[in-house]
Amino acid sequence: MNVYDIVFYLFAALTVISAFFVVTNRNIVYSAFFLLFTFFGVAGIYVLLGADFVAIVQLIVYVGGILILLLFGVMLTNKITNVEIKTGTINIYPAVIGVGLLTGSLLAALINTSWRSVPASAPQATTAALGTILLQEYALVFELLGIILLIALIGAASIARREA
């Protein structure tokens, strides 16, 4: 058991345990803050997989953007002075059974599959290579993503500001 394994188990435990608290905590603000730790754990897993640029993007976009957006959503759709910020749950028992079955079958499928994997190569800096691929093979996708972001920006603004 070397350092890599120990760090992996630390990040995996951080990710899974905080995700568990996200889905079970009754206070939605606490859920949002546990989601922060989940995103950090996932970023650490990306680093362990040799994906340095994706890990940084995960931190910037998810933690700095999406999580803040979700927190704004929580604050704007709840009366803070009320105890209304707690959120209810429905269908607990069918959901536990169904999700348990789904998880069990997925785990069984992926453990019993003999993946044709190769040993991991030593991690290298990926940023320059990613930029090259992005602007050569994936140039069309890159442009389309830019257009999608523009449309999403305009659409979100116009939907949120529409007068009733």
Place this chain on the structure above:
Amino acid sequence: MMEVGLNHFLVVSTLLFSMGIYAIVTRKNAIMVLMGVELILNSANINFIAFSQFGNRGIDGNLFGLHGHLIALFVIVLAAAEAAIALAIVLNIYKTLSTVNIDEIDNLKD
């Protein structure tokens, strides 16, 4: 304990996926449902990058290389767009119906 390999990462992503499904199915608040969607997208990203790192040689003998990383980046961009649009819709629903509990929103027009 085994050496950490592809299966370990896949197990983590499976657990994240299951908890995302659980959040979508059980929580009443629409924003909690969005958090479940984010968990599921993260688990898909872990899978993409794990397979990108641990190879799986294609028919021409080349590794997948960095393509998994790029797909993960695209997923992150789409997740950002989705979160912005979905939160705008949720805010509009709250303005119209004064609730964001999705089990109480059952009318198409008032």
